[in-house]
Amino acid sequence: xxPFLYIFLGALAIVSALGVIVQRNPIHSLLALIATLMTVxxxxxxxxxxxxxFLQIIVYAGAIMVLFLFxxxxxxxxxxxxxxxxxxLKLFGSLTAALLATELFFILAPPHLQVKFTHEPVGYGSLAxxxxxxxxxxxxxxxxxxxxxxxxxxxxxxxxxRLPGTDDPRAARKTAS
Amino acid sequence: MIPLTYMMSLSAIxxxxxxxxxxxxxxxxxxxxxIELMLNAVNLAFIAIGSRLGSMDGQVIVFFVMxxxxxxxxxxxxxxxxxxxxxxxxHADDLTLMRW
Numbered sequence: 059x060x061p062f063l064y065i066f067l068g069a070l071a072i073v074s075a076l077g078v079i080v081q082r083n084p085i086h087s088l089l090a091l092i093a094t095l096m097t098v099x100x101x102x103x104x105x106x107x108x109x110x111x112f113l114q115i116i117v118y119a120g121a122i123m124v125l126f127l128f129x130x131x132x133x134x135x136x137x138x139x140x141x142x143x144x145x146x147l148k149l150f151g152s153l154t155a156a157l158l159a160t161e162l163f164f165i166l167a168p169p170h171l172q173v174k175f176t177h178e179p180v181g182y183g184s185l186a187x188x189x190x191x192x193x194x195x196x197x198x199x200x201x202x203x204x205x206x207x208x209x210x211x212x213x214x215x216x217x218x219x220r221l222p223g224t225d226d227p228r229a230a231r232k233t234a235s
Numbered sequence: 236m237i238p239l240t241y242m243m244s245l246s247a248i249x250x251x252x253x254x255x256x257x258x259x260x261x262x263x264x265x266x267x268x269x270i271e272l273m274l275n276a277v278n279l280a281f282i283a284i285g286s287r288l289g290s291m292d293g294q295v296i297v298f299f300v301m302x303x304x305x306x307x308x309x310x311x312x313x314x315x316x317x318x319x320x321x322x323x324x325x326h327a328d329d330l331t332l333m334r335w
Contacts, residue, residue, distance in 0.1 A: 075252040079269060148259050
């Protein structure tokens with residue numbers, strides 16, 4: 059990946075990530091999040107993780123974000139009006155985040171950081187190499203994942219459904235008033 | 236190839252923005268989006284180190300993180316819908332039932 063591309067993508071990712079937390083309309087936050095995910099996906103592809111990059115676009119930016127979009131529509135959320143939170147909270151949050159970023163920088167990326175650089179084997183990041191790893195070394199984890207997804211599907215349906223016999227509290231409140 | 240330091244810095248910055256979002260915003264949905272942002276920052280670090288070590292393990296871990304994120308999003312949004320149905324709010328400060 060050429061350096062100018064990294065700078066462009068990095069700046070785009072940071073700006074759109076900031077967009078997620080400063081937008082007042084949840085839909086705009088979501089669009090900024092999708093932009094961030096797309097940018098990170100391109101960074102993945104630039105780091106020779108081609109399959110994971112495309113999975114990121116299809117699964118994350120496609121499926122999961124559409125789920126968020128449906129929920130925002132379903133709840134009919136409007137733009138937040140009035141002050142959002144206290145100024146002290148914002149100051150504290152920004153300060154904490156800045157300190158955390160500095161700390162992470164010194165732990166994860168000290169200037170003298172040296173990872174033993176190995177040349178990527180042929181076919182690195184291809185579907186065949188990912189599947190080869192997934193279905194040999196990580197087979198048990200892969201199978202457990204299917205149980206996790208099943209539990210999540212059943213659990214979310216059970217959480218979100220309306221129990222028979224119980225009235226919708228919103229409808230009850232409307233008729234009472 | 237881009238130096239590892241740069242990729243890790245980008246990952247750290249995105250992670251910190253996600254933490255700031257969880258602290259500052261009071262809308263549950265936006266807090267949830269900030270969590271996704273943090274997960275993505277970690278994924279970026281995994282991919283960057285994996286490609287420099289020439290190992291596929293990082294990419295497999297990212298694959299699993301995506302799966303867990305999908306499950307988490309499904310359950311979390313189910314909880315949010317359930318909260319909204321009962322309390323008609325998505326504002327975290329209004330949910331004080333378990334506060335002492």
